[in-house]
Amino acid sequence: MALDKAALVEFIYQLVAKAQGKKQLKAMDLQKAVLKEHPDQNKNDVKFAIKDLIDTGRCVYTYFGGSFVELPHEEGAAKKV
Amino acid sequence: MSDTPLIDQLETGPWPSFVKDLKRVAARKPAAKDLLRQLDRSYKDKITHWKHGGIVGVLGYGSGIIGRYSDLPDEFPGVEHFHTVRVNQPSGWFYTTQALRDLCAIWDEHGSSILNVHGSTGDLIFLGTTTDQLEPCFAKLTAKGWDLGGSGSAMRTPSCCLGMARCEYSCYDTMDLCYQVTQEFQFDMHRPSFPYKFKVKCSGCPNDCVASVARADLSVIGVWKDDIRIDHAAVAAYQAGEIKPRGGGSPYDKLDVKADVTDLCPTACMSFDGKTLKIDNKNCNHCMHCISLMPQALRIGTETGATLLLGSHAPILEGAQMSWVIVPFMPMESPYDELKELTANIHEWWSENGKNRERVGELMLRLGMRAFFKGVGLEPPAQTVRTPRANPFFFWHAEDFEAEAAGRKYIKL
Incomplete structure (x- = not known):
């Protein structure tokens, strides 16, 4: 069954949180993971749920040879303070 | 003695030198001075002293900011952070002098003052700022009507030749198409969700002044159908x-x-x-x-439109690949619904099937043109045949037998 907006956002957040430090997930990985569990979920809902996570700052886009969705973390390349 | 002896030599040649320009900026911006010193150090050490950042950006966007850090921050504090900002250029790179003054004023206040007009992406590039200056710089840009361009695994800022604005050869309004494609794919430009980058470049005629056939995943090249x-x-x-x-x-x-x-x-x-x-x-x-x-x-003739080609890119290891014809002729009239729909279908097919860092042209070669045409819902035209076939085997699918039984015709009269 398709998730409502708030539940979908939380579902995606948990996917990102569980993968943090182990696997970097692209937006499409998240979409595929959602559709695997909830095949009737609209793909656009997934896009906007990711947007919600980014706009609220709970997740960030990162670039490490490809663009990923991750939890905010320290920039490894920056000078350690 | 100068603290940049190696790069000083670059000023001695007959051509205008970026070193001279940077020295002029260095008189008022410490970042430019350390940029020169770090470059000199790289010439000495024969390695780069830049590191790629992966996190920095502005809230809500996953594109447009490219993080750069010095790996010698104590030695060159002025370039400890030296992030790049990509500003979405206007179609055809037409600016008013007031717009250029606004951009320069913003960058003087929030960055190193060093510009790249324009980068090979087409964007106007602001070179070198610190993390804390990104949001205020972005706020000032948007207040003046500018936006960031694409970067990362996203739709890159579409670019075009100046088309009908100045060129009699242009077979369609490249600047209008570029603007409309930019607006249509805003979400995909600012929120990276593709396997890798996707570039659209629009040339008004086969002279291809923006070299779209070699540089764009989707090349839109103006062409005519009737007689010269x-x-x-x-x-x-x-x-x-x-x-x-x-x-x-x-x-x-x-x-x-x-x-x-x-x-x-x-x-x-x-x-x-x-x-x-x-x-x-x-x-x-x-x-x-x-x-x-x-x-x-x-x-050029009077029945004009564009040929669509897909797949050019230039990976260092495998070598460059030119775009490949996928639609020999498409009329190009606003609002360009056919092109927008096809582009969205290509994104969908590529996102479903592409591996991480696989460009759409690489996927097309890996899975074959047949899979591509089926995936995006296009009829395969004869113009896509690039070389005579060398493989004697033809693999029939069940649906081919069904189509044959239903009387499929291969030659359309």
């Missing part, structure tokens, strides 16, 4: 030396129409007997050689 228009009196004037070839842009004063034009036609579809120029338009491949040499005598 000939002004026979002007052809005679070219032959007589009354009109200079290439609009005066050639070193030669006089054109030998047979030797310089018809004999160099790649498909040998032209002939000139000293008086009359003939063109077998069915065999013309629209190379533009003749039209570019004799612009007053030959003009």
